[in-house]
Amino acid sequence: MAKGPSITNFATGSYKPTPEGQPPLARAADWVNLPDGSKRETNTMPQWAGSCWYYLRYLDPRNAQAFCGPADEQYWMGTNDSSRLKVEGCKLTESNDQLATPGVDLYVGGAEHAVLHLLYARFWHKVLFDLGYVSTAEPFHKLVNQGLILGEDGQKMSKARGNVVNPDDMVNEYGADSLRLYEMFMGPLEMSKPWSTRNVEGVYRFLGKVWRLFVDETSETEFEQSLTAQPDQAAVLLEDISIASAIKDTEPSPAQLKAIHACIKKVTEDLDGLRFNTAISALMIFINEAMTWADKPASVLRDFLVLLHPFAPHLAEELWRKLLAALSTPHCTLTYQPWPRFDPALLVEDTLEIPVQVNGKLRDVIRVLVDASAAEIEATAKASVKVKPFLEGKTIKKVIVVPKKLVNIVAN
Numbered sequence: 001m002a003k004g005p006s007i008t009n010f011a012t013g014s015y016k017p018t019p020e021g022q023p024p025l026a027r028a029a030d031w032v033n034l035p036d037g038s039k040r041e042t043n044t045m046p047q048w049a050g051s052c053w054y055y056l057r058y059l060d061p062r063n064a065q066a067f068c069g070p071a072d073e074q075y076w077m078g079t080n081d082s083s084r085l086k087v088e089g090c091k092l093t094e095s096n097d098q099l100a101t102p103g104v105d106l107y108v109g110g111a112e113h114a115v116l117h118l119l120y121a122r123f124w125h126k127v128l129f130d131l132g133y134v135s136t137a138e139p140f141h142k143l144v145n146q147g148l149i150l151g152e153d154g155q156k157m158s159k160a161r162g163n164v165v166n167p168d169d170m171v172n173e174y175g176a177d178s179l180r181l182y183e184m185f186m187g188p189l190e191m192s193k194p195w196s197t198r199n200v201e202g203v204y205r206f207l208g209k210v211w212r213l214f215v216d217e218t219s220e221t222e223f224e225q226s227l228t229a230q231p232d233q234a235a236v237l238l239e240d241i242s243i244a245s246a247i248k249d250t251e252p253s254p255a256q257l258k259a260i261h262a263c264i265k266k267v268t269e270d271l272d273g274l275r276f277n278t279a280i281s282a283l284m285i286f287i288n289e290a291m292t293w294a295d296k297p298a299s300v301l302r303d304f305l306v307l308l309h310p311f312a313p314h315l316a317e318e319l320w321r322k323l324l325a326a327l328s329t330p331h332c333t334l335t336y337q338p339w340p341r342f343d344p345a346l347l348v349e350d351t352l353e354i355p356v357q358v359n360g361k362l363r364d365v366i367r368v369l370v371d372a373s374a375a376e377i378e379a380t381a382k383a384s385v386k387v388k389p390f391l392e393g394k395t396i397k398k399v400i401v402v403p404k405k406l407v408n409i410v411a412n
Contacts, residue, residue: 051117052124055104056134070135078102079135107140110148118143144274147192149183154194165195177312178204184276184311203280207315209287210308214301214319216242243326244296252297257346259289260300264342267307280311298327303340356381357408358390366407374401381407 018026025042026032032040053067060072074080079102109117118140125139150156151163158164170179181203186193212220219242226237252260263286270279286304290296301323309316313334320334349370354377356364364386368377378399381387387409394411401407 049124052121053128055121055139056125056128068133073133074135077104077134077136101141102136103138104140105142107143108146109143111145114145144189146189149186150192150194152195152197157195165197170197170200174200174204175207175314177207177315180313181207181280181311185280187277189274189276206284206287207312209291210312210315211319213287213290213296214243214247214323216244241322243322246294247296247298247301247323247326249298249327250295252300254346256293256297256300257343259286260303261342261346262286263307264303264340265347268339268342271310276311283308283311298323305334306337306340309334309337352404354381354404355406356384356387357406358387359410359412360408363387363390370404374403377401377403377407381409 017023023042023044025040025044032042034040056068056073059076060066060068063069063072071080107118122139125134126137128134129137148156149165151158151161151165153161153163155161155163167179178200182200185203186195186199219240223237223241226240227234230237263282266282267279270276270282283304290301290304302320305316305320305323309320317334321331324331351367352370353365353367355362356366364381364384366377366380366384368380372380378401381399382391382396391409391411396409396411398410399407400410
């Protein structure tokens with residue numbers, strides 16, 4: 001790489017184009033004209049030229065002959081059948097899914113990138129496509145503009161305002177998983193949201209609840225006591241924490257299957273839609289229910305850890321390792337586990353709630369079978385402990401039953 005000329009006197013206008021329209025480098029005649037009679041190129045590309053194709057270089061970064069080899073480009077950009085390969089367990093297998101979407105699946109960037117990168121990158125990509133160097137006509141399949149994380153005062157973070165939050169401080173205080181989880185839990189990805197350190201504590205407590213669901217309480221207490229005496233042995237002492245005895249390799253109940261499959265459905269759909277905050281809410285709902293179970297099926301908790309992994313990878317991997325060890329299962333990193341699929345049949349409701357009104361005022365909400373007849377619903381409504389006091393000493397004139405929606409008893 002040639003070293004550029006030194007500029008010693010800006011007052012001469014040496015940093016401006018020449019009157020003939022040549023670039024500023026053309027003014028450095030001694031640098032431009034080489035001893036062998038050749039001349040250096042003075043038309044340099046702007047810095048955006050490099051950032052406009054970096055996503056292609058990532059596909060084949062060690063190629064010394066080309067920016068990207070055809071085979072690697074076609075594989076990663078989804079125009080080759082080999083891109084159907086997927087990981088199952090720790091092995092690469094053939095996928096039955098449809099061919100991947102051509103191009104980069106998702107482009108996430110601030111709105112300020114719309115011209116300075118997105119537009120330029122698309123122009124460069126189309127030129128490369130016309131020249132036959134890339135196999136996709138469009139570089140990016142989907143665009144999402146993420147919002148800003150504002151300071152706790154609701155304003156854009158700035159050193160001048162003194163409202164900057166240092167991520168290192170959050171990691172040191174609450175851990176990397178808590179910081180990661182909170183940023184996704186703050187609200188919709190596309191919205192700008194104010195930071196709240198107090199709310200980081202909330203997701204930290206949630207991860208603590210996940211930990212307590214999995215580990216044996218006695219061994220956890222022993223760990224904390226030993227850590228006080230040997231603070232430099234934390235990593236070694238952590239190995240002595242065992243999995244809770246309530247976690248067993250048993251068949252889950254229908255209610256437990258329904259809980260995990262509802263969680264799988266919600267998290268899967270919300271991840272596809274980049275609704276990270278509501279996906280995390282589904283994880284929290286599952287944990288609250290699982291904490292009440294006397295017996296906790298290992299198969300259900302394994303699926304839960306796969307769901308948790310994108311949000312809190314460190315905690316999920318640690319619990320995954322302990323769980324597999326307790327079940328005497330060969331260890332394989334959680335990263336390569338197949339994503340669980342939900343069974344719609346397990347999510348069908350067999351009962352439903354129906355509000356009961358007396359003279360137009362809500363008095364109770366009853367639970368009946370989905371296929372209950374109008375007569376059965378009416379009988380259940382009249383038998384309600386909360387409804388009876390409003391019917392005593394009155395004559396029932398009419399009972400209106402709207403199937404699966406409402407019961408209204410008219411009495412005077």
